[in-house]
Amino acid sequence: MEITEDIRYIGVNDHDIDLFEGQYDVSENGMSYNSYVILSDKVAVADTVDAHFVDEWLGNLEAVLDGRTPDYLIVHHMEPDHSAGIAAFMERYPEAQVVSSAMAFKMMKNYFGTDFAGCSVVVKEGSELDLGAHKLAFVAAPNVHWPEVMFSYDAHDKVLFSADGFGKFGANDIEDPEGWSCEARRYYFGIVGKFGKNVQAVLKKAAGLDIQVICPLHGPVLKENLGYYLETYNTWSSYQPEDRGVTIAYASVYGHMKQTAEELAAALEERGQKVSLFDLARDDMAEAVEDAFRYDRLVLCSITYATGIFPFMSTFIHTLAEHNYQNRTIALVEGGSWMPMAAKVMKKQLAELSDITFTQAGVTVLGALDDDSRAQIATLADELSA
Numbered sequence: 001m002e003i004t005e006d007i008r009y010i011g012v013n014d015h016d017i018d019l020f021e022g023q024y025d026v027s028e029n030g031m032s033y034n035s036y037v038i039l040s041d042k043v044a045v046a047d048t049v050d051a052h053f054v055d056e057w058l059g060n061l062e063a064v065l066d067g068r069t070p071d072y073l074i075v076h077h078m079e080p081d082h083s084a085g086i087a088a089f090m091e092r093y094p095e096a097q098v099v100s101s102a103m104a105f106k107m108m109k110n111y112f113g114t115d116f117a118g119c120s121v122v123v124k125e126g127s128e129l130d131l132g133a134h135k136l137a138f139v140a141a142p143n144v145h146w147p148e149v150m151f152s153y154d155a156h157d158k159v160l161f162s163a164d165g166f167g168k169f170g171a172n173d174i175e176d177p178e179g180w181s182c183e184a185r186r187y188y189f190g191i192v193g194k195f196g197k198n199v200q201a202v203l204k205k206a207a208g209l210d211i212q213v214i215c216p217l218h219g220p221v222l223k224e225n226l227g228y229y230l231e232t233y234n235t236w237s238s239y240q241p242e243d244r245g246v247t248i249a250y251a252s253v254y255g256h257m258k259q260t261a262e263e264l265a266a267a268l269e270e271r272g273q274k275v276s277l278f279d280l281a282r283d284d285m286a287e288a289v290e291d292a293f294r295y296d297r298l299v300l301c302s303i304t305y306a307t308g309i310f311p312f313m314s315t316f317i318h319t320l321a322e323h324n325y326q327n328r329t330i331a332l333v334e335g336g337s338w339m340p341m342a343a344k345v346m347k348k349q350l351a352e353l354s355d356i357t358f359t360q361a362g363v364t365v366l367g368a369l370d371d372d373s374r375a376q377i378a379t380l381a382d383e384l385s386a
């Protein structure tokens with residue numbers, strides 16, 4: 001596939017994978033591992049692919065080389081879904097040089113038993129790789145989302161190679177009916193979300209470049225409306241809510257807390273609020289995390305469980321904290337049969353988060369919903385809709 005006149009796509013699609021990075025469900029739409037070739041006076045290959053697809057990828061590469069031999073293999077990111085083919089590539093093209101950051105070469109030694117000394121080019125922020133007509137400028141992107149990550153920019157075609165930045169779940173050979181943002185957001189908050197400051201830093205550097213194409217390592221190549229993608233990444237990485245709305249996440253055993261969450265959702269919708277409702281034991285937790293970041297208000301509804309909170313709620317709060325969840329309004333709803341204390345426990349667990357506003361109103365359900373707890377739901381819905 002042609003990205004520009006001189007840049008070709010040689011990535012692969014994985015429809016066998018169930019969990020990306022061991023935890024993100026991609027069983028429906030799969031995953032792509034992107035790789036590119038720059039056919040300039042010199043030939044550079046940008047990144048390899050997952051171990052299961054190295055042969056297919058080498059075939060894709062050979063097809064676009066048209067008899068030429070690669071001069072360079074650029075390694076923007078050492079995570080194995082992009083680096084697994086390095087050794088096989090160097091075996092096939094022993095005259096080529098590997099181009100990467102110093103830290104990436106240390107990782108190569110750990111993965112492959114060699115740091116390719118004698119055929120390595122170490123690059124850092126500001127380094128340039130001269131391919132002839134095309135010259136690649138390297139931009140350090142530490143912790144987006146591994147420490148060794150580099151982006152690179154080709155001023156000739158105005159292309160940014162953005163490693164895992166601007167990545168998306170889903171293979172490239174199927175049309176995502178939800179468009180780019182839904183699965184790109186789940187990807188961002190699951191995988192990159194913790195590193196907002198680092199993303200902000202690299203976005204500032206990117207602001208000085210004239211970018212017309214973004215080539216990420218997962219998902220579609222972005223060619224049009226780039227302002228939208230850059231602005232969306234700016235919103236996500238600065239922890240600003242993207243939309244107004246209420247995410248309700250509940251944990252329930254016998255259904256009373258589920259009913260409470262549903263009645264609160266209905267009350268909020270009656271008041272004109274957008275609501276996104278999750279059963280933390282059954283729904284995809286990464287989607288709950290995604291929507292908690294997407295919207296400005298979050299309601300946590302948990303039963304009291306052995307004087308604590310239900311395990312899925314504990315995991316959810318822990319995951320939010322791990323991803324630097326901040327700058328949101330949170331309401332607490334608890335249930336219990338003899339001594340409800342879930343709200344207190346959730347608040348304690350949430351204490352490590354910064355810039356959180358708790359609503360004044362909350363809801364306590366003793367056993368089953370009654371007039372008193374329904375009145376509390378109405379009061380909370382009013383406060384959240386104000």
Ligand SMILES: Cc1cc2nc3c(=O)[nH]c(=O)nc-3n(C[C@H](O)[C@H](O)[C@H](O)COP(=O)(O)O)c2cc1C
Nearest residue numbers: 252253254255256257303304306307336337338339
């Ligand atoms: C294993 C277990 C432990 C529980 N521990 C407590 C507790 O420590 N304090 C309490 O008030 N209720 C406790 N409960 C009661 C739950 O909070 C109860 O399920 C809730 O009132 C009803 O909500 P549900 O129908 O959504 O599960 C416990 C329930 C279970 C199943």
